[in-house]
Amino acid sequence: xxxxxxxxxxxxxxxxxxxxxxxxxxxxxxxxxxxxxxxxxxxxxxxxxxxxxxxxxxxxxxxxxxxxxxxxxxxxxxxxxxxxxxxxxxxxxxxxxxxxxxxxxxxxxxxxxxxxxxxxxxxxxxxxxxxxxxxxxxxxxxxxxxxxxxxxxxxxxxxxxxxxxxxxxxxxxxxxxxxxxxxxxxxxxxxxxxxxxxxxxxxxxxxxxxxxxxxxxxxxxxxxxxxxxxxxxxxxxxxxxxxxxxxxxxxxxxxxxxxxxxxxxxxxxxxxxxxxxxxxxxxxxxxxxxxxxxxxxxxxxxxxxxxxxxxxxxxxxxxxxxxxxxxxxxxxxxxxxxxxxxxxxxxxxxxxxxxxxxxxxxxxxxxxxxxxxxxxxxxxxxxxxxxxxxxxxxxxxxxxxxxxxx
Numbered sequence: 001x002x003x004x005x006x007x008x009x010x011x012x013x014x015x016x017x018x019x020x021x022x023x024x025x026x027x028x029x030x031x032x033x034x035x036x037x038x039x040x041x042x043x044x045x046x047x048x049x050x051x052x053x054x055x056x057x058x059x060x061x062x063x064x065x066x067x068x069x070x071x072x073x074x075x076x077x078x079x080x081x082x083x084x085x086x087x088x089x090x091x092x093x094x095x096x097x098x099x100x101x102x103x104x105x106x107x108x109x110x111x112x113x114x115x116x117x118x119x120x121x122x123x124x125x126x127x128x129x130x131x132x133x134x135x136x137x138x139x140x141x142x143x144x145x146x147x148x149x150x151x152x153x154x155x156x157x158x159x160x161x162x163x164x165x166x167x168x169x170x171x172x173x174x175x176x177x178x179x180x181x182x183x184x185x186x187x188x189x190x191x192x193x194x195x196x197x198x199x200x201x202x203x204x205x206x207x208x209x210x211x212x213x214x215x216x217x218x219x220x221x222x223x224x225x226x227x228x229x230x231x232x233x234x235x236x237x238x239x240x241x242x243x244x245x246x247x248x249x250x251x252x253x254x255x256x257x258x259x260x261x262x263x264x265x266x267x268x269x270x271x272x273x274x275x276x277x278x279x280x281x282x283x284x285x286x287x288x289x290x291x292x293x294x295x296x297x298x299x300x301x302x303x304x305x306x307x308x309x310x311x312x313x314x315x316x317x318x319x320x321x322x323x324x325x326x327x328x329x330x331x332x333x334x335x336x337x338x339x340x341x342x343x344x345x346x347x348x349x350x351x352x353x354x355x356x357x358x359x360x361x362x363x364x365x366x367x368x369x370x371x372x373x374x375x376x377x378x379x380x381x382x383x384x385x386x387x388x389x390x391x392x393x394x395x396x397x398x399x400x401x402x403x404x405x406x
Contacts, residue, residue, distance in 0.1 A: 001215060001216075001239075002145075002214075002215060002216035002217065003216075004143075004145040004146055004215060004216050004241055004242075005143075005145050006143065008241055008244050008245065008248070011143065011245070011248060012248055014116065014117045015116065015117045015248055015249075015252050016116065016251075016252070017047075017116050018041050018047060018114060018116060019114050019115065019116040020116075021114075022041070022114050022116075023047070023050055023051060023054070024054065026038060026041060026042070026051045027050075027051045027054035027055045028054070028055070077163045080159065080160070080161065080162065080163050081162060081163055083159060083160035084159075084160045084161055084162035084185050084186065085162075087160040089184035089185075089186075089187055090184075090187070091184060093123055093126065093131065093132075093135060093178060094123065094187075095123055095124055095125060095190070095193045096122065096123065096187055096188035096189065096190065096192060096193040096196075097122070097123045097184055097186075097187050097188075098120055098121070098122050098123075098140055098161065098162075098165045098184065098185050098186035098187065098188070099120065099121055099123065099176075099178075099181035099182075099183070099184055099185070100118055100119075100120050100162070100164060100181065100182060100183050100184075100185050101115070101118060101119040101120065101121065101176075101180050101181050101182070101256070102115060102118050102182055103115060103180070103182070104180050104255050104256065104258075104259060105177065105179045105180040105259060106177065106180075106258060106259040106262050106263075107177075107259065107262050107263050107266055108262070111255075111258060111259065113255050115255070117252075118164060119139070119252070119253075119256070120139070120140035120141070120162075120164050120165050120185065121135075121137045121138065121139060121140055121174055121176045121181070122137050122138050122140050122165075122168045122188065122196070123135045123136075123137045123176075124136045124137045124138065124173075124193075124196075124197070125363075127175065127379075128339060128379060128380075128381040129267075129339070129381065130263070130264075130267060132178065133177060133178055133179075133263050133267075134175055134176070134177060134178065134260055134263055134264070135175070135176055135178060136173065136174075136175055137173070137174055137175075137176055138168050138169055138170055138172060138173055138174065138196070138200075139168075139169045139172040139173075139174055139249060139253065140154075140164070140165045140166075140167070140168050140169070141166060141167060141169060141249065142163055142164050142165070142166040142167075143166060143167075143245070144166040144167050144218070145215075145216045146215075146216075146232070146241070146242050146245040147167050147218055147231060147232030147242075148171065148231075148232045148233070148234065148235050148242050148246075149209045149211075149231055149232060149233055149234040149235070150169075150170045150171045150199060150200075150203045150231070151167045151168065151169050151170065151171065151231055151232050152167060152168045152170060152195065152196055152199055152229050152230070152231055153166065153167045153218055153229075153230040153231065153232075154166055154167060154168070154186070155230055158186065158188055158189075158192060159186075160186070161185065161186035162185035162186060164185060165185055165186045168196055169249070170196065170199050170200045170203055171203065171246065172246070172249060172250070172253065173200075174253060174256060175256075175257075175260045176256060176260070177256070177259035177260050177262075177263055179259075180256065180259055191227070194225070194227065195223060195225075195227035195228075195229050197362065198223040198224065198225040198227050199223055199227075199229060199231075200365070201224075201355075201362055201365050202223060202224055204353075204365040204366060204367050205353055205365060205367055206351060206353070206367045206369070206393065207224075209233075209234040211233055211234065212233065212234070213233050213234050213235060213236030213237075213240060214233045215232075215233070215236065215240055215241060215242055216232075217232070217233060218230050218231060218232055219231070219232075219233065292401055292402065298324050298325035298327065298398060298399070299324075299325055300322060300323075300324055301322050301323045301324075302320070302321070302322040319331070319332060319333035319334070320332045320333075321333075323347065324390070324398065324399055325398075326347055326348055327346070327347060327348045327352065327390070327392075327398055328344055328345065328346055328347060328348070328352060328390060328398070329344070329345040329347055330342070330343075330344055331343045331345075335379060339379055339380065339381060339382065340379070340380045340382055340403065341377065341378075341379055341380075342377070342378045342379075342380065342388075342403075343375060343376070343377050343378075344366075344368070344375060344376055344378070344390075345374060345375040346368040346369075346374045346375065348392075350392045350393055350394070351367060351368065351369035351392070351393040352367075352368040352369070352390060352391070352392060352393075352398075353365065353366070353367055353368075353390075353391045353392075353393065354366040354367075354368065354376060354378075354388070354389070354390055355388070355389040355391070356378055356380075356386060356387075356388055357386060357387040357388075357389070358384055358385070358386050359384060359385050359386075363386065364378065366378075369393075380403050385402070385403070386402070386403035387400060387401070387402050387403070388400070388401040388402075388403060
């Protein structure tokens with residue numbers, strides 16, 4: 001098996017070790033570091049040695065200097081860094097924009113997390129009603145050797161782009177609190193964004209790759225929509241180092257969730273009461289949804305699981321809940337102002353694909369099975385038009401539901 005670079009121990013140290021800034025503070029301003037954190041770091045011998053070397057520098061001895069030719073990969077990295085740093089990017093958030101994160105910021109300011117390794121995200125679309133705060137996107141990382149079948153590599157034609165942006169991990173979708181991002185390091189074209197979304201849709205639909213695992217070897221392939229992308233190969237067995245690579249980034253991404261949750265909690269507090277006009281709209285929409293469900297080929301059983309057991313067929317005027325045949329349980333209720341929250345839970349043994357179209361374009365897609373998750377939650381803006389398609393793995397369409405308020 002090819003030796004992937006950087007090695008996993010080096011990457012783990014880079015992601016979870018103390019930042020350079022923190023080491024310098026320990027050496028020159030130790031009182032600015034909490035005692036518990038200071039003691040925890042200094043207990044590690046090589047960190048303690050770094051702090052000691054900075055605190056008590058030794059005289060520089062005469063060293064014979066030998067000229068070396070700079071390797072091509074380093075020359076290329078310097079070139080890309082300079083091109084990205086001098087490029088003029090539009091700072092307005094937009095799909096395909098790659099943003100750098102060097103400090104985790106929340107609604108109340110810095111969370112105090114020592115982020116030793118910069119992170120990057122590629123923006124996809126804004127969260128409804130919060131375009132200046134929260135965006136959906138994908139993690140972007142530099143370690144292209146670890147690319148799998150669903151990781152799209154950044155190519156020269158995507159430039160200028162900082163070397164920190166090596167590949168877009170479609171397997172790692174994220175919601176990001178925009179104030180945590182401090183600068184733009186790249187901008188992908190609308191065509192490339194369409195390619196990323198196509199790869200995401202294929203992954204969520206359960207498409208099975210037809211090639212063997214070869215860690216460290218990228219290849220060019222076509223998406224179902226005809227987009228050309230450079231990706232890695234499928235993940236192999238438990239000895240494939242890319243499994244560990246994914247878990248390392250999954251662990252560090254937990255830190256990015258806190259600001260998003262805090263921002264959404266603040267938004268809920270701002271909208272404590274739904275306006276009466278919105279309530280009447282929601283009730284009218286739920287009536288319309290019930291009518292659509294009754295028109296489907298599969299029988300619609302309104303009510304909760306508890307109501308089924310008690311033999312009740314009463315429906316709550318402020319929500320829709322029930323089973324569509326023995327395939328899927330649907331629950332829809334009012335969320336924040338102007339929003340609808342829909343939870344779908346698979347009840348059948350066959351995998352179920354849920355596709356959400358927004359004004360004719362694929363907005364989200366979920367694959368419900370034993371390997372991923374048997375349920376999903378979808379948040380919809382009532383001011384936009386959606387269509388929800390439910391289909392079995394065989395391709396058989398179960399239902400098409402339109403979501404809009406006229």
